[in-house]
Amino acid sequence: MRQVFEGHCQCGAVVYRVTGVAATLFACHCTECQRQSSSAFGMALWVKEPVVELASGAVKEWIRTMPSGRKMSCQFCPDCGTRLFHTTVGQTQLLSIKPGTLRDTRGLKPVGHIWVGSKQTWFDIEDGTLQYPGNPESFDDLMRAWSERP
Numbered sequence: 001m002r003q004v005f006e007g008h009c010q011c012g013a014v015v016y017r018v019t020g021v022a023a024t025l026f027a028c029h030c031t032e033c034q035r036q037s038s039s040a041f042g043m044a045l046w047v048k049e050p051v052v053e054l055a056s057g058a059v060k061e062w063i064r065t066m067p068s069g070r071k072m073s074c075q076f077c078p079d080c081g082t083r084l085f086h087t088t089v090g091q092t093q094l095l096s097i098k099p100g101t102l103r104d105t106r107g108l109k110p111v112g113h114i115w116v117g118s119k120q121t122w123f124d125i126e127d128g129t130l131q132y133p134g135n136p137e138s139f140d141d142l143m144r145a146w147s148e149r150p
Helices: 031-037 140-148
Strands: 003-008 015-028 042-056 060-065 071-076 083-088 094-097 112-114
Touching (some): 015 094, 015 140, 031 042, 112 140
Parallel strands (some): 015 112
Antiparallel strands (some): 003 015, 015 042, 042 094, 071 083, 083 094
16 A cells, blocks of 8 residues: 655755655664664665655765665755665665654654664664564565564
């Protein structure tokens, strides 16, 4: 079922609306996400078949190379620097929303954690939650866990 996700950057210059199908929500503990989020981990809300509308503002883009060698497009507010979206360069079927930018964040509980091999030692992951020492070979189990959550 298609859903609507609305949010904005920290300063409010970029306001967005994404329509699509939520595929999964997970936390990433890699050192790049720690650095990007200025925290212990980053989060990703994957949306299939996304349609992105900017109600105000425009985003800037920075391309980074992932450990796999693929390129990631990181889109952010040019005024305050808040990351809003990530996509793999060359694919349009999946968008990663940085979920802390959503207007409503109350239901944001990740179904899994990736790159736990570099997670902060003080952070405990709830028993029964999917965990991967690095990038999983497939994200199918994370998407299945999302679709089966209560």
